Amino acid sequence: MQAYVMTRYGDAGAMEVRDVPEPVARDGEVLIRVRAAGLNPIDYKIREGKMRLVNRLDLPQVAGSELSGVVEGVGAGVTRFAVGDRVFARVDKKKLGAYAAYAVVHETMVAKMPESLDFADAAGLPLAGLTALQALRDELGVATGDRVFISGGAGGVGTLAIQLAVWMGAEVATTASPRGEELVRSLGATTVINYQKQKFKDVLSDYDGAFDLTGGQDLPDSFAILKRGAKTVSIGGVPVPANARVDLDAGPVVAAALRVASARIRRQARQRGVGYRYMFMHPSGEDLNLLAGLVDKGTLKAVTDRVFPFEQIAEGFAYLEQGRAKGKVVVQM
Numbered sequence: 001m002q003a004y005v006m007t008r009y010g011d012a013g014a015m016e017v018r019d020v021p022e023p024v025a026r027d028g029e030v031l032i033r034v035r036a037a038g039l040n041p042i043d044y045k046i047r048e049g050k051m052r053l054v055n056r057l058d059l060p061q062v063a064g065s066e067l068s069g070v071v072e073g074v075g076a077g078v079t080r081f082a083v084g085d086r087v088f089a090r091v092d093k094k095k096l097g098a099y100a101a102y103a104v105v106h107e108t109m110v111a112k113m114p115e116s117l118d119f120a121d122a123a124g125l126p127l128a129g130l131t132a133l134q135a136l137r138d139e140l141g142v143a144t145g146d147r148v149f150i151s152g153g154a155g156g157v158g159t160l161a162i163q164l165a166v167w168m169g170a171e172v173a174t175t176a177s178p179r180g181e182e183l184v185r186s187l188g189a190t191t192v193i194n195y196q197k198q199k200f201k202d203v204l205s206d207y208d209g210a211f212d213l214t215g216g217q218d219l220p221d222s223f224a225i226l227k228r229g230a231k232t233v234s235i236g237g238v239p240v241p242a243n244a245r246v247d248l249d250a251g252p253v254v255a256a257a258l259r260v261a262s263a264r265i266r267r268q269a270r271q272r273g274v275g276y277r278y279m280f281m282h283p284s285g286e287d288l289n290l291l292a293g294l295v296d297k298g299t300l301k302a303v304t305d306r307v308f309p310f311e312q313i314a315e316g317f318a319y320l321e322q323g324r325a326k327g328k329v330v331v332q333m
Contacts, residue, residue, distance in 0.1 A: 003062040003100035004313050009049035012317060015063060017310075023097070023104040025075035030107050032069040032087060036123035036307075037098040039320050039329040040065055040156065046096075055093060055248075064098025066090050067105075068113055068122040069333075078107050080285070086113045088292075090126035090283040099313065101333060111288035114295035114302075121302040124156065124328030129291045129300075131235060131281040132161035132211075136168060139233040139277055140209040144169030149204060149225060152213040153189055154180030156328040157235065159303040161211055162187045167299055173207070175200055175218075180326055187301070201225055212236050219265060223272040231275035238262040239278040247280035303327030 003020045025031040043065055045051055068088040071081050081087065089110040097103045113122045136142045148165050152158050153174030165172045166188035173191035176184045181192050193200045201221040208230055210222040215236025222232045239247075240262045244255035262278075269276035294300035305325040308316035313331045320329045 001101035002310070003097075004064065004310075005060050006047055006057070006063045007060045009047065009052065009059075011048075012044075012314060014047055015314070015317075017313070020062060020100065022102050023100075025073050025078075025104050027076045028078060028106050028108075029075040029104045030071055030078060030081050030087070030110050031073035031075075032067065032089070032103050032105060032110075033072045034067045034069040034098065034100060034103055034333050035119035036068050036330050036332045037064050038066040038124040038127060038156075039313075039316050039331065040127050041320070042127070044317060044321055057094075057096070062097045062100050062103075064091070064096055064100070064103075065093075066123060066126040067098040067103055068119045069103075072102065074107075075104075080107050081110060081112075086119075086122075087111065088113045088122045088126055088288065089285070090130055090281070090288070092283065099310075099331070108285050109283040111285045111292055114292040116296050117302055120307045120330050120332055121304050124304050124330050125160075125291060125295070125302050126283075126288060127281065128156040128328060129160050130284060130287055131157050131279065132164050133287055133291065134281055134284075135211050135233045135235070135279050136161060136164055136170075139279060140211065140231060142168045142170050142209060146170040146208040147206070148172055149200070149207050149210040149222060150174045150189075150213065151200070151211070151218045151222065151236075152176075153184040153187075153192075154326045155213060156303075156325070157213050159183070159187055159327050160300065161213070162189050163300050164294075165211075167294065170208075173200070173204055175214075183303070183326055187303075209233070220268045223269050223274050223276070226272070226274045228273040229275075231277060232269070233277050233279050235279050235281075237276070237278055238265055239280070240266060240276070243278055243280060247282075305329055307332055 212234035
């Protein structure tokens with residue numbers, strides 16, 4: 001079968017389309033004929049080697065983090081799915097494999113697709129949706145009446161995070177370009193800062209939580225707008241020592257490396273009297289079921305920017321890496 005394979009760590013040339021053996025579903029696994037797959041910043045960060053400290057892959061490896069498709073077979077012990085089910089999944093972080101004609105995923109990471117979505121829109125939902133849900137619900141504990149800041153609201157994670165925060169009862173502020181302002185307002189953001197003209201730290205104050213999607217200077221700037229004792233959760237910053245134990249099942253060597261790497265940002269948070277936590281999303285079929293229900297109720301809208309044919313996946317990544325996509329970028333098999 002054809003697949004998009006990461007052959008080494010490096011630039012875009014480190015990935016190529018090649019023939020690989022078709023996978024086989026083992027105990028507890030589901031064999032999925034992939035119909036579409038989402039492209040994500042984490043995918044090119046993995047390719048660039050930025051995640052090697054926390055997730056070293058055995059290369060060459062079929063790339064890809066999320067997919068939608070049809071169940072073609074099930075391994076022994078699988079009870080949740082049957083051949084013919086339309087499903088979506090955030091695949092195992094250590095195995096990847098979404099950019100291929102077929103993929104195998106453990107049944108606990110799979111859910112039935114929202115009935116109201118096609119394969120392309122469904123493929124862009126798992127990674128961003130799970131990241132947004134787990135950050136807002138589990139890390140920030142967003143509740144009715146909270147004021148939440150989400151940086152980069154027009155991106156793949158941001159478009160879903162805005163909607164989920166509103167569903168949780170929060171008032172949302174975000175940053176966007178003039179091109180993205182109409183989109184984020186339509187999703188529920190009440191305060192939109194044009195980051196090309198203003199710094200959000202000069203406009204906002206006394207927020208109950210921040211979800212940093214953009215990193216860079218936006219991360220320490222988010223500390224300045226929080227109430228004392230509040231917290232910023234980030235997917236654009238630096239992992240902290242606690243991530244080694246809680247999220248990565250890693251030992252003291254990794255924890256020590258993260259302690260050094262995150263020392264500055266943790267110090268900046270302490271000086272502001274706020275908390276900082278780096279976010280690692282965990283694949284979860286149960287959470288995907290929740291998201292699918294919200295989509296089918298009309299509460300959550302999947303926002304897809306562009307769909308590329310699989311043969312143009314390299315062009316899809318080039319477009320994604322420009323950082324201008326409004327919503328998700330997807331390849332269709």
